[in-house]
Amino acid sequence: MDGFAPTPSVPVSPASARHVDEYRDRGFAVVRGVFGPEEVAELAAAFDRQWEAGLAHPRNFRHGNLMVRVAQDPALGKVVAMVQWPSYGDPVLARYRTDPRLLALVEPLIGRDVKQIINQLHWKPAGSSGAEFAFHQDARFRKPRECYRNLGDSYVQTGIAIDPHRPVSGAMRMLPGSHRMGSLDLGAGAVMGEAATDEALRRAGLDPALAVDLELEPGDVALWSAFTVHGSGLNQSERGRRFYLNGYVRAADCDRGEWAWRDGAPQPLGEPVLVHFEQLLERPGPHYVDV
Numbered sequence: 164m165d166g167f168a169p170t171p172s173v174p175v176s177p178a179s180a181r182h183v184d185e186y187r188d189r190g191f192a193v194v195r196g197v198f199g200p201e202e203v204a205e206l207a208a209a210f211d212r213q214w215e216a217g218l219a220h221p222r223n224f225r226h227g228n229l230m231v232r233v234a235q236d237p238a239l240g241k242v243v244a245m246v247q248w249p250s251y252g253d254p255v256l257a258r259y260r261t262d263p264r265l266l267a268l269v270e271p272l273i274g275r276d277v278k279q280i281i282n283q284l285h286w287k288p289a290g291s292s293g294a295e296f297a298f299h300q301d302a303r304f305r306k307p308r309e310c311y312r313n314l315g316d317s318y319v320q321t322g323i324a325i326d327p328h329r330p331v332s333g334a335m336r337m338l339p340g341s342h343r344m345g346s347l348d349l350g351a352g353a354v355m356g357e358a359a360t361d362e363a364l365r366r367a368g369l370d371p372a373l374a375v376d377l378e379l380e381p382g383d384v385a386l387w388s389a390f391t392v393h394g395s396g397l398n399q400s401e402r403g404r405r406f407y408l409n410g411y412v413r414a415a416d417c418d419r420g421e422w423a424w425r426d427g428a429p430q431p432l433g434e435p436v437l438v439h440f441e442q443l444l445e446r447p448g449p450h451y452v453d454v
């Protein structure tokens with residue numbers, strides 16, 4: 164596979180310096196036009212391949228760290244809600260997970276020795292009445308706790324917009340400044356498939372009026388921290404909303420995850436290592452899962 168030569172240090176441009184300030188100040192940032200239209204089309208085609216492959220499964224499917232979540236959407240019937248770690252089997256998605264432009268965005272925050280603990284595709288098909296995410300902090304899902312140190316500043320989530328993200332298409336909603344509030348009680352229930360309600364924010368002591376819509380164009384990259392409160396609503400537009408998420412962590416602060424860059428050099432995926440699937444070593448083969 165190409166693209167795995169060591170990457171020279173990417174200088175922090177004024178645009179990326181701005182994203183660092185914004186990220187530290189608000190707990191999230193957007194960098195515009197990181198990927199061009201041809202690259203977005205290449206990623207969109209990869210999403211479509213994963214969708215087709217996912218629909219072939221009657222139930223949730225796991226093979227190693229690859230996890231395909233299929234769901235019965237009340238309006239659309241069977242849909243692929245999300246795929247985790249498609250990059251083991253898809254060279255296009257694998258190439259983007261270690262793209263030097265993503266390193267340039269995260270390096271000022273977490274350095275050049277970086278592991279990856281999220282590699283995930285999200286779909287919100289047009290007309291879906293099930294694809295939504297309750298307000299949450301990603302920190303809740305970084306388990307076992309002792310494997311993740313200094314979560315507040317060692318971990319950066321990124322999302323590449325494949326389609327326009329607008330309030331009407333189920334854009335993310337972010338709570339500026341919530342990244343400084345530590346772990347908040349936003350409930351312990353499911354996040355995927357649950358509504359992002361003002362009530363949940365109020366219960367956690369947050370003012371819903373302060374929530375910000377994260378509007379993205381295809382090719383834009385959003386970044387947010389493990390404690391930034393966020394959620395997203397239904398896609399009520401006429402077009403699907405796809406989002407490619409890659410979550411990175413300073414390697415010294417994490418005992419889990421796949422290497423993404425060592426001293427800035429991209430690291431290909433090989434045999435899967437422990438990320439979130441605790442039975443990886445006992446049950447590495449393909450199987451169906453009831454979640």
Ligand SMILES: O=C(O)CCC(=O)C(=O)O
Pocket residue numbers: 285296301333334335393394395406408
């Ligand atoms: O795709 C979305 O809108 C939600 C993403 C999200 O909340 C997450 O990955 O934590």
